Amino acid sequence: MSVPPGCREAVRRLWDHLDRGLEPNHEQQLEQHLAFCRRCCGELEFVRELRTLLRTPTAASLPPDVHDRLDGVIDALGGDESLAGA
Amino acid sequence: METGHRKALQQLARRELPGLYALARHLAGQDAEDLVQETLVRACRASGKLDDPGAGPRWLRAILTNVWRDRLRARGRRPDELPVDEPEHFSLYATLVEEDPLPYSDTLHVDVLGTFSAQDVHLVLQRLPDHERAPVVLRYVEGFDTYEIAAMLELPLGTVLSQLHRGRQRFERALWECAEESGLLEQPTHGTAVAAGRGRR
Structure with a gap:
């Protein structure tokens, strides 16, 4: 899908910008672009939302039977010398 | 011990x-x-x-x-293996603006992303190849920095950065594909987009 030619480089750098992983000169170029480009500011906000979506907790997905079996392994850590590599 | x-x-x-x-x-x-x-x-x-x-x-x-x-x-696979296909540049934001699945919404992108549950995100991530999924998960789900990821995967930093870039591209594309497959464009619903779509198919 199309991204305006003037925005392509900026769009490529949005994730790295939020990761604080851009080289200083690239960071400066992006900041200058974002200062006047509403479209890329919109995409920057969208990338922020995407990152939030990725962090959505999934801790509730541990099934009870799996939990019980793994809990048994944790119990065994307390006494099984072979697990400890002794 | x-x-x-x-x-x-x-x-x-x-x-x-x-x-x-x-x-x-x-x-x-x-x-x-x-x-x-x-x-x-x-x-x-x-x-x-x-x-x-x-x-x-x-x-x-x-x-x-x-x-x-x-x-x-x-198993003979390497976390640094190079992809067979380089993903073409893809912007989910640009795609959403062009396709405009929710034409009466002022908060288009948030509305669309709001239809994905945590389970949906998991299923979308499973569509990524191992060597791209791992850096994306470790960086954006778990919050490790790229130096830590490179150390854990025993890869050069440049390889991890490259895999992250590809993985993000593929993640955005996979989200869009899931939205299309789940019928999101025809009938937006809040909640489990992918799971609901699977059920309808």
Whole structure:
């Protein structure tokens, strides 16, 4: 899908910008672009939302039977010398 | 191993079990339980090396990632393998603006992303190849920085950065494909977009 030619480089750098992983000169170029480009500011906000979506907790997905079996392994850590590599 | 170390490890492992399992599911899918089990055993053998109890959660996740990496290598696959196909540049934002699935919305992008549940995100991530999924999960789900990821996967930093870039592209494209497959464009619903779409098919 199309991204305006003037925005392509900026769009490529949005994730790295939020990761604080851009080289200083690239960071400066992006900041200058974002200062006047509403479209890329919109995409920057969208990338922020995407990152939030990725962090959505999934801790509730541990099934009870799996939990019980793994809990048994944790119990065994307390006494099984072979697990400890002794 | 000292009894004190064991008890501390048991407490740590019980507290972190849901998070460890979630990471294992992202990395290994159906093999998640087995991966967590081996992680616990390896952590037990190395627990004397954990000096800072506050670092325990990330220490366990690093061990789990190491176990996953070793298993991948044992199967003849490498976490640094290069993709056969370079993903074409893809912007989900641009695609949404062009396709405009929710034409009367002022908050188009938030509305669309709001239809994906945590389970949907997991299923979308499973569509990524191993070597791209792992950096994306470790960076954006678990919050490790790229230097830590490179160390855990035993890869050069440049390789990790390249895999992250490709993985993000593929993640955006996979989200769009799931939205299309689930019928999101015809009938937007809040909640489980992918799961609901699967049910309708």
